[in-house]
Amino acid sequence: MDNVIRRRTVGARLARAALYAVLLLAALFYLLPLAVMLITSLKPLAEITPGTLLSLPREPTLAPWAKAWGEACTGMRCEGVGVYFFNSIAIVVPAVLISTIIGALNGYALTKWRFKGSELVFALMLFGCFIPFQVVLLPMAQTLGWLGLSSSRAGLILVHVVFGIAFTTLFFRNFYVAVPTELVSAAKLDGAGFFRIFWRILLPVSAPIIVVSVIWQFTQIWNDFLFGVAFSAHDTQPVTVALNNLVNTSTGVREYNVDMAAAMIAALPTLIVYVLAGKYFVRGLTAGSVKG
Amino acid sequence: MSLSSYAAQPATGPGSRRSRSGPLQAWLPKLVLAPSVAISLCFVYGFMLWTFILSLTNSRMLPSYDFVGFAQYARLMANDRWWVASTNLVLFGGLFVAICLALGLLLAILLDQRIRQEGALRTLYLYPMALSFIVTGVVWKWLLNPGLGIQAMVRGWGFENFRFDWLVDPDMAVYTLVIAAVWQASGFVMALFLAGLRGVDDSILKAAQLDGASLPRIYWRVVIPCLRPVVFSAVMILSHIAIKSFDLVVALTGGGPGYASDLPATFMYAHAFTRAQIGLGSASAMLMLGGVLAILIPYLYSELRNRRHG
Numbered sequence: 071m072d073n074v075i076r077r078r079t080v081g082a083r084l085a086r087a088a089l090y091a092v093l094l095l096a097a098l099f100y101l102l103p104l105a106v107m108l109i110t111s112l113k114p115l116a117e118i119t120p121g122t123l124l125s126l127p128r129e130p131t132l133a134p135w136a137k138a139w140g141e142a143c144t145g146m147r148c149e150g151v152g153v154y155f156f157n158s159i160a161i162v163v164p165a166v167l168i169s170t171i172i173g174a175l176n177g178y179a180l181t182k183w184r185f186k187g188s189e190l191v192f193a194l195m196l197f198g199c200f201i202p203f204q205v206v207l208l209p210m211a212q213t214l215g216w217l218g219l220s221s222s223r224a225g226l227i228l229v230h231v232v233f234g235i236a237f238t239t240l241f242f243r244n245f246y247v248a249v250p251t252e253l254v255s256a257a258k259l260d261g262a263g264f265f266r267i268f269w270r271i272l273l274p275v276s277a278p279i280i281v282v283s284v285i286w287q288f289t290q291i292w293n294d295f296l297f298g299v300a301f302s303a304h305d306t307q308p309v310t311v312a313l314n315n316l317v318n319t320s321t322g323v324r325e326y327n328v329d330m331a332a333a334m335i336a337a338l339p340t341l342i343v344y345v346l347a348g349k350y351f352v353r354g355l356t357a358g359s360v361k362g
Numbered sequence: 363m364s365l366s367s368y369a370a371q372p373a374t375g376p377g378s379r380r381s382r383s384g385p386l387q388a389w390l391p392k393l394v395l396a397p398s399v400a401i402s403l404c405f406v407y408g409f410m411l412w413t414f415i416l417s418l419t420n421s422r423m424l425p426s427y428d429f430v431g432f433a434q435y436a437r438l439m440a441n442d443r444w445w446v447a448s449t450n451l452v453l454f455g456g457l458f459v460a461i462c463l464a465l466g467l468l469l470a471i472l473l474d475q476r477i478r479q480e481g482a483l484r485t486l487y488l489y490p491m492a493l494s495f496i497v498t499g500v501v502w503k504w505l506l507n508p509g510l511g512i513q514a515m516v517r518g519w520g521f522e523n524f525r526f527d528w529l530v531d532p533d534m535a536v537y538t539l540v541i542a543a544v545w546q547a548s549g550f551v552m553a554l555f556l557a558g559l560r561g562v563d564d565s566i567l568k569a570a571q572l573d574g575a576s577l578p579r580i581y582w583r584v585v586i587p588c589l590r591p592v593v594f595s596a597v598m599i600l601s602h603i604a605i606k607s608f609d610l611v612v613a614l615t616g617g618g619p620g621y622a623s624d625l626p627a628t629f630m631y632a633h634a635f636t637r638a639q640i641g642l643g644s645a646s647a648m649l650m651l652g653g654v655l656a657i658l659i660p661y662l663y664s665e666l667r668n669r670r671h672g
Binding site for chain 2: 089090092093096097099100101102103104106107110118119122123124172175176179180183185188191194195197198200201202203204205206207208209210212213232233235236239263264265289292293294295296299300310313314317318326329330333336337340341343344345348351352355356
């Protein structure tokens, strides 16, 4: 928009300075927690209580990180959050891949092979984006028990796939609607089949939406706590649950530096994704959130 | 998007007749969709129904199927803790949505003034959205800890009487949830508004400027009204986040002090999973669903109407 104050009068300059001041103040508000988290995680415990939030570490140390990773006590056991970090990876990777593949095929079938009632099918599936998950927790717990998947990583993968499909289908469906149907019709005339058309025509143009879907699912599943805490046992906990247990352990001295290091460890994967692929992250956020 | 333009259906179109494995090809799309449809029917609709049925029983530690009608709902209505949780949700949700909207709109308008380093600022404002609510809760718990966090810092600057102990104050704990949640989600609202602002037609603005309208007036009278659909989407998303808020409460306040900062989501979890009150927990989950539907249905209705008109 072209409504900038142009004339360089004193008033305009002051207004401009105020504008930047407000924006920088806001930036500080958003940065403060990250800065505090990082600074605290690098301080030895002795510096924490006497110091203040923003005082830089006098003797910076990575010991809190090492302790958070390998020794800190989460609940009963003292093996750090590293184990749970890998649990999260073991859950996230298959769940993201499976839900994205299913979403892609669904979106393709719903847009390029429309049949009577396909809009209804889409609406039916879309509802899964909106429900508060509390409403499925108890039946899910029982079903996982019947399937012999209680407290297992496979069970958590299943849960994330089941409730992720609604989102991934939505992404791919909205993306494929814009892909010219003539291409598909022509291929059909040439006798190409369902999967061949998907493989040769749709998939090659899908890179942007695959990225959005993967980032969205990755962030959602990595950051999940509710399913993790409801459906995992000690061995299979994701890192968010372990972090919460670590911070809320009531035994011993509170080691805030270790807590903050663990929080950083739990936050890093999604932060890295955000920094590397922020554009797609925002796109996923808006696409996923505008509808759910 | 008109449905009729896609009316050529594979089963009757020329393509499928010529393809090699005729009937299978015609069924393939439905076969591919079938598992997802089955999953939705079972895991979403079936489970909702199941929870509803549980909410009509006297299930405690384990699900039982002795039906007691709406007794669990009556118990819920008589439960003090549920009322605290519901009131908190109204307070928390209302403030969270209102502040996010105001802050997001303000930042978007300010960022829209051809700011240097706009990209960097945008990135900074939005990054909290990438974090888990658990991380957010843990960090803010540390910042709001009266003995070590912001209160201690400000006192260290010489303001000995400064008090900011909301986290441990039963009357104020719910507002700490607002602070942390606003921190996390307002950047996202800013991004929505910024996209909306960039979509406002320049010619309308030029015309307003030629008429001699001042900048604030242009925003108030011309630009902000154009953003109504964005406001609508944002309200819908934010209230959805508010109703589902669980992790943040667990990590930041643990629902405490006592149950002063409980929300329905934590109430449900506590009763269904740790207090062996499955029936009561199910009833509270159904009421949460009702809350989501109350927001969702008007939203979908207007979306569909816009689509038909546009």
